[in-house]
Amino acid sequence: MKPFIIRSVSVILIASMLFSIxxxxxxxxxxxxxxxxxxxxxxxxxxxxxxxxxxxxxxAFHKAVEMxxxxxxxxxxxxxxxxxxxxxxxxxxxxxxxxxxxxxxxxKQLRELDAGKHFRQAFAAERIPSLAEVLDTxxxxxxxxxxxxxxxxxxxxxxxxxxxxxxxxxxxxxxxxIVVQSFDRSSMQKLKVLLPRLSIGLLxxxxxxxxxxxxxxxxxxxxxxxPSRKGLSTWTIRLIQSxxxxxxxxxxxxxxxxxxxxxxxADGIMTKDPEFLRSLKTRLAD
Numbered sequence: 001m002k003p004f005i006i007r008s009v010s011v012i013l014i015a016s017m018l019f020s021i022x023x024x025x026x027x028x029x030x031x032x033x034x035x036x037x038x039x040x041x042x043x044x045x046x047x048x049x050x051x052x053x054x055x056x057x058x059x060a061f062h063k064a065v066e067m068x069x070x071x072x073x074x075x076x077x078x079x080x081x082x083x084x085x086x087x088x089x090x091x092x093x094x095x096x097x098x099x100x101x102x103x104x105x106x107x108k109q110l111r112e113l114d115a116g117k118h119f120r121q122a123f124a125a126e127r128i129p130s131l132a133e134v135l136d137t138x139x140x141x142x143x144x145x146x147x148x149x150x151x152x153x154x155x156x157x158x159x160x161x162x163x164x165x166x167x168x169x170x171x172x173x174x175x176x177x178i179v180v181q182s183f184d185r186s187s188m189q190k191l192k193v194l195l196p197r198l199s200i201g202l203l204x205x206x207x208x209x210x211x212x213x214x215x216x217x218x219x220x221x222x223x224x225x226x227p228s229r230k231g232l233s234t235w236t237i238r239l240i241q242s243x244x245x246x247x248x249x250x251x252x253x254x255x256x257x258x259x260x261x262x263x264x265x266a267d268g269i270m271t272k273d274p275e276f277l278r279s280l281k282t283r284l285a286d
Contacts, residue, residue, distance in 0.1 A: 041261070042268035043277045044145055044248060045069035047088065051272040054119035055095060056086045057126040061134065065142055069274035071177070072138065073145040076131050076161070078154040083107040084131035084161065090150065094118075096128065103153065132164065139170050143177030145248070145270075147203070151187035158187060162194040173199035173223075181226055185218075192221040199223040201248065208236045215243040224248055224267075229257055234264040241265070255280060 048060025049067050056074055064072050075088040080103060092098045092105070097114035107130065116123025131146070138144060151157050161180065162171070170176035174197070181201030182188050188200045200222045204210065207227035210218075218225065225240045226248040237247050248268035249261050258280055261269055271277045 040268075041266045041281075042070040042248070043068075043274045043281075044071040044073050044268050044270045045274045046073050046250065046270040046272050047075065048072060049272070049274055054116045054123050054126055056088055056129070057115055057123070058129050058133070058137070059116065059123055059126050061138060064274055065138070067274040068278060071143040071145055071268065073147065073270050074134065075147045075149050076157075077102045077149045078157055078160070079107045079110060080104055081106045082156070082160065084157070084164070085110060086129045086131060086134055088149065090153075092128075131161075135164065135168055135170065139168065139178065140176045144179070145201070146178065146180045148180065148182040148184070148187060148191075151182055151184045158191045158194060162191065165195060165198065171195045172197040179224060181224065189221045201226045203250075204228070206231050207240065207247075208233060210236070210240070212239065212243070215240060215245070219244050226250060229261055232261070232264070237264050237266055241267075259284065 045064030045067070047055035048057065049063035049069065050060050053060035053063045061072050061074070074086050076084045077087055077090070079085055085102065085107065087095065087102055089095065090103070091101050092110070092113060095115060095118060097117060102110065110128050113128060114124055114126070115128050116126030134144070148157060148161070165171040165176070165178065170178055173179060179199040179201050180188070180191060181203050183203045185202060188202055191198065192200050201224035202218055202222045204225060204227045207225060208231040210225070215225070222245060224246050228251040229249050230251065232249065240247050246267040248270060249266045250270040252258050252261060252269055252271055258269060258271070258277060262281065262284060269277060
C-alpha cells in the first residue's frame with residue numbers, strides 16, 4: 001500500500017466530506033474517547049508489515065515490531081492434525097510453494113513449504129509459522145490481534161486456542177494484550193465462555209447496518225466491533241463506542257481513507273504499512 005501524496009488542506013476537506021453526517025439522537029450518548037488523541041488510533045500491522053515482507057510470516061511480524069506497530073494482526077487455521085498455524089487462505093496456493101487445503105495437510109507437510117519466495121527471493125527461507133511459535137516469540141510483549149478463520153470448518157478450535165493461551169498465562173487480555181476476533185459470532189461467544197478475561201472482537205463487513213439493540217447483544221460477549229471501512233461513518237463508530245465496544249477498522253487502501261477513519265474516531269486501523277500510518281498520524285497532529 002503506497003501512500004498517496006495529497007496536500008494537507010485537500011486531505012482535511014475530503015475527510016470532512018466523507019464523514020460529515022447529521023446528528024442522530026442515538027449518538028448523543030456516545031462514550032468519551034478511551035484513549036488520548038495522540039494514542040488513537042492504534043497502528044495494527046495487518047498480517048504483519050505485509051507491504052515489506054510476506055504476509056503472516058515471522059519476517060513480517062518482526063518487521064512490524066521494527067516499525068513500531070502497536071499491535072500485530074494474524075490469521076489462524078487448523079492443520080489436518082489439529083495444529084493452529086498462521087495463514088489467511090484456506091489453501092496454500094497463493095502464499096506458498098505448495099498446493100492444497102491447509103486442513104488437508106499435516107503440520108510437518110506445511111512446514112516443508114516455502115512461504116516467502118513468492119514475495120521476494122530474499123525471503124525464501126520463510127515457513128508457515130505455528131501459532132505457538134508466534135505466541136512464544138511475541139507475547140506478552142507485543143499485543144496480538146488473532147483472527148480465527150472459518151471456525152465452523154475447524155471443530156474444537158476454540159478449545160485448542162483456549163488451552164494454548166491458558167498454558168502460557170495469556171488468557172487475561174489486560175496482561176497479555178491479546179484480542180481474538182472472527183466473523184463467526186457463535187465461535188466468539190463460545191471462546192468468551194471458555195476464557196472470560198479474554199478480549200473478543202467481532203468482524204463485520206457493513207457496520208452501518210448494525211442497530212443499537214443488536215449492538216447491545218453483541219456487547220455481552222465482545223469488546224470490539226472490527227468493521228470494513230466500506231459504508232462506515234462517524235455516527236456508526238460513535239454508536240459502537242457508546243455500546244461499550246472499541247472499533248478497529250480494516251480494508252484501508254489509501255491515505256484519503258486512512259485520514260477519514262482517523263478523523264472519525266476509530267480506535268485502531270489495520271494497515272500493511274505501519275510506518276506510513278505513524279507518519280500520517282504525526283502530520284495530522286501537527
